[in-house]
Amino acid sequence: MKKSAFFLIFGLLFILLSCSTMQQTEKVVVNRSEQLKSIENVLEQYIVANENEDLALGEQIWAPDGDIILYGTTSKDRLMGWNNILHAFKSQFATIDNIFITTSEQYIKLNETGNTAWFAEILDYNYMKDGKAKSLKGLRFTGVLKYCMDGKWRIVQAHLSMPMKGD
Secondary structure: OHHHHHHHHHHHHHHHHHHHHHHHHOOOOOOHHHHHHHHHHHHHHHHHHHHOOOHHHHHHHEOOOOOOEEEOOOOOOEEEOHHHHHHHHHHHHHHOEEEEEEEEEEEEEEOOOOOEEEEEEEEEEEEEEOOEEEEEEEEEEEEEEEEOOOOOEEEEEEEEEOOOOOO
16 A cells, blocks of 8 residues: 555656646747847847937847946957946047948847847948048947847847958
8 A cells, every 4th residue: 555655646746747847848939030020120229329329228228237248349348247338338429420330241040949149240330530431341240139027139248340451
């Protein structure tokens, strides 16, 4: 009788644990095209925030975490956390104006669970500095976004780089 009770309890425990595990591993249904459009919108908002020198919009598209990171085009541009990124944008906007950015070759990939995405695109960054027109052509912009608890996609990592001259 003790053996029967043991196997019955063990069997019930096994079934309960199996059901619990199955629920945890069920695939989340994600509307991939809707999520990709949302991510495209965040990347477009990044451009708009830069062109309009809109720091409030910039803050909405970056995750508010202290461990987000932006690598810029100079060796000093390793910015960790939103406050450091904000400071860099303020400094940039104080020295340049009339920003106009075009994008091309945009690539976005969404992971299987639909909570992380990565992107790559080419930017042509045109602006005025000291009354002179300047341009950075072929700027590579790559990064990672996460789907946050507030139901919005936010940038958590980004990297801007320039191709080598004469490449």
